[in-house]
Amino acid sequence: MFFAAFDLPTASASAGLSWPDVALSFFAIVLEGTPFLLLGAIVSGLVDVFLPAGLIKDWLPRSKTQGVFAALGAGVIFPLCECGALPIVQRLIRKGVPPAVAATYMLAAPALNPLAMFSTFLAFRNQDPWLMVVLRFSFSLVVLIVLGLWLARLRPDQMLRAETLVGSTRKNLELSQNPGLVQIPRPGWSLGGLQQFTGAVVRDFTGVLLFLVIGAAVAALFSTGFNRNLLAPIGQNVILGPLAGILLAQLLCLCSTTDAFIIAAFAPFSVSAKIAFLVAGPLIDLKLYWLYRSAFPARFVHGLWIRALAATFLLTLLYSLKP
């Protein structure tokens, strides 16, 4: 019943929701994301074993605001996809990196990533590619600065789930994100480094995997059941166009290196609607919402969601209204 509303009344085809297709899309999303999540968990495990706590903190600028800008720079230089970033970001926070700096990097890495810009150029090569790349990068940067400055003003306890700060050990079992998973070494097996590494990888992987599964299910449902032509009538509208772009990005939940190819083909959308889609999507969508929830409390993620989308809308609206 719910998805019947997604059918466009004037559409030539009587579309609907195919549950087997949802299963196919869900399976494809988790298969695509799992290797990157595992890679993130392995890097996180290596950081846990080899990186002394506080070392990165010593490298970072003292002021949180400067740290936020350093994180934005890191987002351009060290590209990372959304799935791989989460275990690493959580580990860095536990190793003493200020949460505002780590969270800014988490948001910036997919959005400012050179690969995303390159794919944007390729996707729009028949429709003014430089304009799209410049708009995408500059608008993303402005939104990220706004978000970074907001993050810098928050206290860690306003941003983090309790277990992200303390990690899971026997003492704080109830706080643990992965409460059934407290690995106690076998007596007589003193493989300290390997045990610590394996424990960290298994906890981080299974901890974030749950949120990837939930996020992928939501993404599969909407990317399969939502009729894209439904947004076509408002795609050229000065005010509603950017909103339509943002809404479509929330529903389709695409990776930042793919999204440009999908939206480049969407002729009913104006340039500002397409830019809204490309700026909002890598920052947050229905899949990322769940992935972020693996590290951050709901209240914080909702705040992030509202601010990211409002800033994207204002910028693209200004572009849309330009004479």
Added chain:
Amino acid sequence: MIDRLARQVSFFAPAAVMSAWGTVMLHTVTSGHINRLLSPMFRSYVLVAAMLLLILSVLHLFLYDPAADPIPSSPGRWRHFVRWLVLLLPVVAASVLSPSALSGSTLANRALDSTTGAIPMPSMSAASNQDVQAALSADPKQPVPVEVTDLITLSRSAEQMKAFAGRKVRTVGLIDNHGGSSKLVRWIMWCCAADAQPASVALDGDTSTGTKDGTQWVEVTGTAQFPSTLGHVVPQIEVDTIKPTQEPDEPYLSP
């Protein structure tokens, strides 16, 4: 008794989940089902990740002590149990239930009107490009093997359209009879099946194959045409023969 069982579940669940994911991923790769799910770039990553997950689950069992695992407290016990089930069941179910091709309803949801010109099409491979050149310069009655996307790419160049218009072509795709007109569809995949987008050419003539929309692979032989409506060229095949065929090794076209 229940406490002991809860401790066993809490110790063995991570290994069970990781080995189940590893096995499902390994099976998906070795059975070739992965070709229906991911673009070629990502397939080797899945294979490596599957093997690492199997190794991790063995390491978990060997390195840690099941008897020392704390007993989960009873109020949270069910939550932990459900958590492991959510990690285990959906992926196993999806691997069993996912069909071989996306259906007609998803085709309608993801299809876009008159936008094919804007999509950068996966181009012809070097080998098939040679075949096409050879076929073009050989007997004009012999059908030229092309992909659906090739006809769309050709429709962007006046010169190439001129060389191809009226030529016999042979191509494979999924048949779509929605909305009173027939189309031959090929899905383009950028990363995975969730972002796949359909590209299609119109079919003119008798397309009654008695097959199911969207999921039946057909081989079409006919004449390539490039009619123009209001300045917009829509590639079309005037059908000579249409017959059900096997799914290609690569069901999706990837750039």
